[in-house]
Amino acid sequence: MSVIGAPLDRRDGPAKTTGAARFAAEHLRPGLTHAALVHATISRGRVTRLDTTAAGAVPGVIAVLTHHDAPPLKPAPKVNPLNLSTLASGTSVNYLQTDEVHFDGQPIAVVVAETSAAAKEAASLVRAEYAPSPSTVDFAAAAPHAKKQPNNPVSPGEAKKGDAEKAFAASPVTVDHRYTTPPHHHNAIEPHATIAEWDGDRLTVHDATQSIDWCRTHLAIRFGVPVGNVRVIAPFVGGGFGGKGMVWPGTILAALAARATGRPVRLALTREGVYRTVGGRTPSIQRVALGADQDGRLTALIHTSVSRTGRVGGMPEQVTSQSRHLYAAEHILVQASTVELDLVPNTAMRAPGESIGTFAVESAIDELAVELDVDPIELRLRNEPERNPLDGKEFTHRRLREAYELGARRFGWRDRTPEPGSMRDGRWLVGMGVATAYHPAWLFPANVTVRLSADGTVLLRCGFQEMGMGAATAQAQITANALGVPVDAVRVEYGDSALPMASTAGGSTQTASVAASVVEAAEKLKRRLRTRSGDDLVAAVRRAGVPHVEVSVGSDTRLGRIAGQARFMGRFLRDRRLVRAASGAQFCEVRVDPDTGEVRISRWLGVFDIGTVVNAKTAASQLRGGIVMGIGMALSEETLVDPRTGRIMNPSLAEYHVPVHADIPRIDVAMLDDPDPTMPLGVVGAGEVGITGVAAAVANAVRHATGRRVRDLPITLDKVL
Known part of the structure; x- marks a missing residue:
């Protein structure tokens, strides 16, 4: 068997399964201290008074740092596409440098103590008074005032071909619907944690980061030391999914506290602390309008979205990205808009943009198939383009036809009867749904x-x-x-x-x-x-x-x-002449209880084109993980934000419902293992494509089982009944 593609066991498996692997918070340093954060309880305004007397009196407390006495920090750098490390700024907030509050949960003090228990107790005793300012925290209320997202090289806010609105109005068959997705949080098994230690002007950090170099560069800028004076160590990271790609306040304040006290500091966020200080996925409101002729050929495709950023950070999501590439419509319009809210800024979360964008467009394709009385796979294949439909660019690699053909055979798609509610297993209604998976690839x-x-x-x-x-x-x-x-x-x-x-x-x-x-x-x-x-x-x-x-x-x-950045920019500009992506076909079977509305996933098959498969075992595991995360997005996950205050109301795994083993069936994964000739060894990438299309496949299967179309995630009992 060739070494490339062999299903070898992970080298870190024994260390992780025996407990030998040390994660960020598990390192021991002489004189190690412990830190805890104090969070703001307003969404915008100023701190007028901070009483730290009781906190400072707790035995073992070394320091209670506030904006009155914290060491200086330099401002976060502005995002510069010519310096990728500037993308590491989770927010523009200069923590503990002013009395300003920009979002509910922003750290306004950090307690350092000899023990974790003492630090947490003292943090709970800090009393703050505020002068609140008017804030905007209700996404649904702010959405009508969204502004069009400006174009940028990575994610154009608007793209169009022809006159899609006019073509849509003239189309003999149309669907036009609104889809919504809620905010989400990552919930990695390892919450964010940092151990920081200074030796003169040299900083060593053990951090739960998925971006070691960016973290290092960001800390050097914020503390005004040479990059070579900062060392970031992260051999094991307990999950990231995008949530550990930026540098969030826990990391910065651990280093700040270590500089202030002259001692090593461990700052491990609580689960609630992660929700309140680390960004999650933006909510979205999307419109998908499709026009077709009687044969199902798309005459118009319109996909618009509204998402959010924070007033002090966050980047727009490419919600409409896949709709520029998937279907050979004669006229296309994609438009992304954003609103700024006084909340912790959003951040990347597995397949940012495409994960929620595919829910809308792939649900709409299924709705058009119903209108046309055409099999949903056949409709997709009728509109499969030879070149990029928006601008005619060449696909470097695209095997969606093969993915659907293989998947349909393996899943038994021909056994599906198209009428809603026509398939049963005892008292359970049975439904089958499909959707396309898609995620762009970069170097x-x-x-x-x-x-x-x-x-x-x-x-x-x-x-x-x-x-x-x-x-x-x-x-x-x-x-x-x-x-x-x-x-x-x-x-x-x-x-x-x-x-x-x-x-x-x-x-x-x-x-x-x-x-x-x-x-x-x-x-x-x-x-x-x-x-x-x-x-x-x-x-x-x-x-x-x-x-x-x-x-x-x-x-x-x-x-x-500088030379490496120049080579990257040159390759990036050359690659803009091509369209490169991983893709696939998601097949889902659900069982729905007609009396309670309970939805159970009973079978899953994903067939993916990810280029060369380097390790069959780890690649399949990555794809399964994405599918599990997509099932959570479809059926249960939702961050609840109080529209009056901006407070996250369910910041724990007791109330934010991620899938557990009992929710997930056997997930079959097939990979075409066909190299992309424009990529190193033909590798495209498997980390994110697995989640795309999942929520739509579930929603389409629920519609087939029950006749109920759910356009607002998650698919909870009340929406099915």
């Missing part, structure tokens, strides 16, 4: 060093992130393949900013981005050793009479980073 800079030794071993060094997806195992396989050595001969060092810089683990980019540099390093090695194709590289090292040969790709020097 980001990554630096590596590769050392090939005369004893046949290889060392790969790269500061990439491991959040549970098996990154080290995949990169060992890629390195072994590139050098022609056994995979067990490859050792991988990762998870530390002292290593060569890697891109963030986000956007489904990490595997391909690091792979590109590994492949380049292998070619450098071959040139250095003057070998030809098929030569034994280890033997070449021995012939050279040296213990090892080491090569590097990229440089972490200032000039090296």
